[in-house]
Amino acid sequence: MPPFSQSSPLSTVFSPNHHKPNNHSSTNIVTIDVGGQIFQTTKQTLTLAGSNTLFSNLFNSYDQNNQIPFVDRDPDLFSILLSVLRTGNLPSKAKLFDIQDIIFEAKYYGIDHLLVQCQSNPSQFEAFNLEKSKILNLGGRDPISVIDTSQNGSVLVSHGSKITSFDWALQRKSTVLTRFAAIDSLLSLSSNVVAAGATDFSGLQIIDLDKGLLMQSLNWENLTKSSSTVQAIGKSPEFLFTSFESGRRNSNSIMVYDVNDGFRTVSEIARNEIFGADLDSCIPAMKLKWVPSVNLLMAAASHSGPSGVSGNIKFWDVRSGEIAWEIKEKSDCFSDVTVSNTLSAVFKIGINSGEASYIDFRRIDSNNSWNYFGGTKKPMNGKKEGLGCKIESHGNQVFCGKEGELEVCSEVLMVENGKDERVFRKNLLGRTKDVGGNRVTNLGFSGSKMFVTRRDQQCVEVWESSRRGF
Template identity: 70%
Template sequence: MPPYSQSIPISNGFSQKHNQKQQPSSNIITIDVGGHLFQTTKQTLTLSGSNTLFTNLFNEPNTIPFIDRDPEMFSILLSVLRTGYLPSKAKDFDIQDIIFEAKFYGIDHILVESLSNASHFEPFGLEKSVVLPLSGRDVPSSIATTKNGSICVAHGSKITSFDWSLNRKSTMLTSFSAIDSMLALSANVVAAGATDFNGLQILDINKGYVRQSLSWENVTKSSSTVQAIGVSDDYLFTSFESGRRNSNSIVIYDVKDSFKVVSEIARNEIFGADLDSAIPSTKLNWVPSVNLLMASGSHSGPSGVSGNIKFWDIRSGNAVWEIKEKVDCFSDIAVSDTLSAVFKVGVNSGEVSYIDLRNFGSSDSWNCLGDAQKVSTGKKEGFGCKIECHGNQVFCGKQGELELWSEVLMGSTKNGKDRVFRKNILGRAKDLGGNRITNMGFGGNKMFVTRKDQQCVEVWQSSARRF
């Protein structure tokens, strides 16, 4: 590496070589990094943003800037600016070294986008790649993911957060004995609640404190426990149940106005043996295409498992569609706006079924994706199964295995009943089986999985996108 002299420092390791000249009218910029010359265009450097080291390269148009850094690392980051992707040669370096170098140049935000871009999510190539260990003896009870691939994990009374590069950021001690519901509102803020603790808490996980505590005023003036949390671009939805379990409701908060209460829907006061009213909503999903909130809940009684799925118009406070579940009630439920369908795993059959949202309100009959004959067996083969939708895929955790259901496009369908879905089993042979899956979450190009009695989080990524 040639010795460096004659410099007026602009940033650590960055100076101007006044004895070499740029072409003043040229769009080509020449940069000397560690004794290696690189040429690029002004347009490419502009992609770095206005507050980066590259901004200084335009300050002295008649000189060639010298940067006393690793030229190989620079070539990787320049490739990211040009294409939006990490080049294949980046695999020869530790990802943390690349992240550190990107921070020096001020383009770590661009590296985050290239590494965690959701468009890089390749469902058919997912493999278990990393295991995130958790401190203590508690197993994960809930997870919350962000769009860029960071994750918060609730285990016991603690919440441990990992950034998009899967580095542990912090562990926060909460007032909960266990956290049953958690949802990320931003990279640093989560909403958390429990079925045996009063109120919903808005937590700053970076600074480790409670920003706000939100409660529901029920008739009996008892505690208000949290059964489920959902979110849209404008609202936070929380399903509450009274501590005496004789009333429940869904409260809507304005996320842009300090969580001010907007309205309350689905309020039930339970009298006698009215089991339908006694079921609080245990899953909330906002469906943008129809501007409705899907709320679902189930109850296990002497006659088996029963439940209901309701679609709520939050403006009028009315339920515009209800599906009552009695024969093969759902073990878990999910909705896909992309696929325009509601999916369930039958608690008795263990089979995945769907209702097409394109026939919204006109049908409440399920179309089974697997062996419909299993519905009548009466065995709880689907007990504890989990189902989640991500993009145009449906992921189902059946005991220890992961199923991936994908639609095969076959042309037009009639009433949504001729849609064809195919099943794949995810993972390599060594990834199959294991303890029952308890949580699934998605962020960036990653899928996160937790299992019963395991004190860790599995990270699944495509083998071609490990960076």
């Protein structure tokens, strides 16, 4: 146990030393004695901790008494927290300590909120230096269906009828039971609220994970008055998007809800009533992703028919309810598709070729042909080599899960005939011992970490930079 509690009065937490600082009384430098070790920093650095913290008290004590304050705490842990104040990042030496010790010390000084910011900082993500660092075990026999991450770095995992959440430090987990037999769509709305849906259970459920309570159920009123199952969920800062399909599978739609006004219905877009053999209209959107740079919602759908797999990728103007761009998929329809706001492109893995390719936003109106990574598409042999492959974007990279292997693709700028040409190069991820395994089923990202799940496994792999993290 620590010698003092956080609620201890200031005079018992630290005391001024008997000697005065040397020539610093009129400067910006503050000297602190922690456990017998002297630290020097600036007044501006201490104020970054915020008011009503021990760091602000140290600043005030030094400023008023012009004496070196003494804190009876671990100087090594103090050094880590001081580095967080200085840089906004955890230093590499933090790996030498148990994370719980760092969290406990941060709470004592009143800056545990800064640790959350460190772990959710995307600038700490180093794509080419990722290694498998730990395994999050779920227990039970249910396979993992979908994962998502929150802004504060926590991880949400659906397995069977349950949702398990791990806190930002990946140390504490809690599980809630839902009304679904199995969850197919999961989206974090805040640190403790999620939206969940299933393809065989009516309605989108808004769930409070802390209380384990159903807050609200959102449904779509279709013409046949049948159930409305959820095919995909997406969100923007303003809206929650939900792709519904009627229980009879003869109609589908995308509903738009206001996330800041109790999930009030804002509008309905992409409504299809199916008549005859109109395959294009019978495909509900199976992936939704908001693209803030162009203020459009990507809705992707695919369907297996007599002539093979076909589909479409539509970019919707939510305000007008009109389609801004559309890409029709036939010869090498996507196994998975994503869109990158940073790279201004839409990416796919072809279900037949198994190859990754992209379409540049700047050329999407005039040229909807796919540009394959490496410049050429390999010949297709009649096999669906991309079946089950996953693709996701994060920052300036695109990540592909092909069977058990992981690839990272980055843009390389090339100049040909005086014009800039976009080229993407692929690299395998991980050390030799990390490579391989069951087929990748989910990829998720949060701050400095990547999360991976695999077929028939009840655990989540955590990948992070070998030079960062805990």
